Amino acid sequence: MNQYKVLIIGSGFGGLCSAIRLIKANINDFLILERRSFMGGTWSQNTYPGAAVDVQSPLYSISSEPYDWSQMFATQEELKTYTNYVIDKNKLREKCMVNSNVNQIKWSADSANWLVTLTDGTVLRSQFVINASGPLSTPTIPNFKGQDKFSGASFHTNDWQHDFDYTDKNVAIIGSGASAAQVIPAIADKVKQIHVFQRTPHWVIHRPDRKFTPWQRKLLKYPFIQKTLRTLIYWALEYRVLGFKYSKTLLDLIAGSEAKRYIKQQVKDKSLQQKLTPDFTIGCKRVILSNTYYPALCRENVFLHDKSDGITQLNQTGIHTTKGEQIDLDLIVYATGYDATDGVISYPVIGKNNKVLQEYWHPFPRAYLGTSIPNFPNLFIVTGPNTGIGHTSAIFIIESQINYIINAIQQVNELDKQVVEVTEIAEQNYTDLIHQEMEKTVWKTGGCSSWYQSKSGHVIAMFPGFSFTYKRWAKKLKINDHLFY
Numbered sequence: 358m359n360q361y362k363v364l365i366i367g368s369g370f371g372g373l374c375s376a377i378r379l380i381k382a383n384i385n386d387f388l389i390l391e392r393r394s395f396m397g398g399t400w401s402q403n404t405y406p407g408a409a410v411d412v413q414s415p416l417y418s419i420s421s422e423p424y425d426w427s428q429m430f431a432t433q434e435e436l437k438t439y440t441n442y443v444i445d446k447n448k449l450r451e452k453c454m455v456n457s458n459v460n461q462i463k464w465s466a467d468s469a470n471w472l473v474t475l476t477d478g479t480v481l482r483s484q485f486v487i488n489a490s491g492p493l494s495t496p497t498i499p500n501f502k503g504q505d506k507f508s509g510a511s512f513h514t515n516d517w518q519h520d521f522d523y524t525d526k527n528v529a530i531i532g533s534g535a536s537a538a539q540v541i542p543a544i545a546d547k548v549k550q551i552h553v554f555q556r557t558p559h560w561v562i563h564r565p566d567r568k569f570t571p572w573q574r575k576l577l578k579y580p581f582i583q584k585t586l587r588t589l590i591y592w593a594l595e596y597r598v599l600g601f602k603y604s605k606t607l608l609d610l611i612a613g614s615e616a617k618r619y620i621k622q623q624v625k626d627k628s629l630q631q632k633l634t635p636d637f638t639i640g641c642k643r644v645i646l647s648n649t650y651y652p653a654l655c656r657e658n659v660f661l662h663d664k665s666d667g668i669t670q671l672n673q674t675g676i677h678t679t680k681g682e683q684i685d686l687d688l689i690v691y692a693t694g695y696d697a698t699d700g701v702i703s704y705p706v707i708g709k710n711n712k713v714l715q716e717y718w719h720p721f722p723r724a725y726l727g728t729s730i731p732n733f734p735n736l737f738i739v740t741g742p743n744t745g746i747g748h749t750s751a752i753f754i755i756e757s758q759i760n761y762i763i764n765a766i767q768q769v770n771e772l773d774k775q776v777v778e779v780t781e782i783a784e785q786n787y788t789d790l791i792h793q794e795m796e797k798t799v800w801k802t803g804g805c806s807s808w809y810q811s812k813s814g815h816v817i818a819m820f821p822g823f824s825f826t827y828k829r830w831a832k833k834l835k836i837n838d839h840l841f842y
Contacts, residue, residue, distance in 0.1 A: 361767070362386035364473055364483035366459055369398015370754050371489030371739035373440070374419060376449055378759045381768065387575040388481070389449065390473070392458035396444055399493055400436035405517040405536065407543030408433035413648045415583060416590045417750045423583035425574035430566045462486060463707040466732065469775040471735065475482060484775070485766060488702055489639070492818065495696045495703050499531070502670035509675070511689040514540060523688055525549045529676055532692035533667070534559060536646055540692060541659070542649035551659045552676070552684055554668055554714070558632065560616045560639040566647040597748035598823050601640050602798045613639045622627025623651035631742070632663045640747065694808050701741060708733035720813040725784040725838065726831055727820070728758050734778035737762045743791050745809070745818040754820065757828040764834040774841040783838035794821040
């Protein structure tokens, strides 16, 4: 049985940041497990037309890996190139085992190790496990009546089938969130018709994108220039928390007013305006940044179906709506998001005394700093419960989490112990604080139902505060909040 100091599950940004930091901490006995045949996570997997990041790329990147971005908001293709650049520069392919899907991890008290079982039966042993599978890795597809009868093509945006030619075809997009808002403009001028099935509209604002000139791209390679630009973008985005948490009036006055003007500027049809105007406070659901979504919906070959004209069932030729219309289709695209709350970890995790993580997480997922869990020693979750960030770069939070993880591993080594485990009282106090603070936020009080919430109604996906607050909390390990043995 192969033995490692650290096993990292997932090779997206969470896994790559973990690996880079382990190397810098001179912890080289680690292995990355990737379930797919390629490394790179979200930006290698999500190849649907129009895919792009919605945070400025100089900030949405690893702080130690500056890059000469071609534009402010990178496309999926450029993000994939950047990810592979980081992998190759840090020689991480030789530290990764692809086609390695985790079936279960189980704590062995006798050896103070995690036993990691893969779907092919392989068992690996590791002192520490870092789960970096990511919150956007388990796609969700609604269960419609007659779904299995549809004879055309159908797939989730996460698994776009590029061998299907949608040119001059009739297409349905189920969903109207961030991925739908990118796919629809990208294919609208190529298909015969698009029928968009919108459960609830999202607020949309202008996307301040721009191409970088050749000389600007050269400057971006310099760490000082990159750091300066990152800092400027960071603080320009961070003030949004004032609205998300402390003042819905301020949020509506600034962002809400902008979004309402934007609809009127880009959508002239009053009926369509009404369908596209949300009835909740901006920020309650993910805000979409797009300059092309509204114009695409205004095209003559694009038809928006709101909740009054939803799906009753699927049949062999297409979709039957609640208004009695039969829509014949060649392709159905599910732009229906991910299980980012209750499904944070998709495989069984069995801790001390055979405690099952999925049972411990009833009625909702919880973790100290969104990273550590009592009775699950030496296990760390990157982008765990309440580490999502609605206003800035997720990578900022990931790197802050990894500060805590590396400190915890180093502390185990310095104390000549085998195990670190967060105490139950520390986790309880942290969780109580998080959900107490969450009550003040727009995600809890904005009047919407979103994927930020678990089935319990608790907001699980988001961190209720400034990102620099989280970074400060994670910067120094609080010894008294942990057991070492």
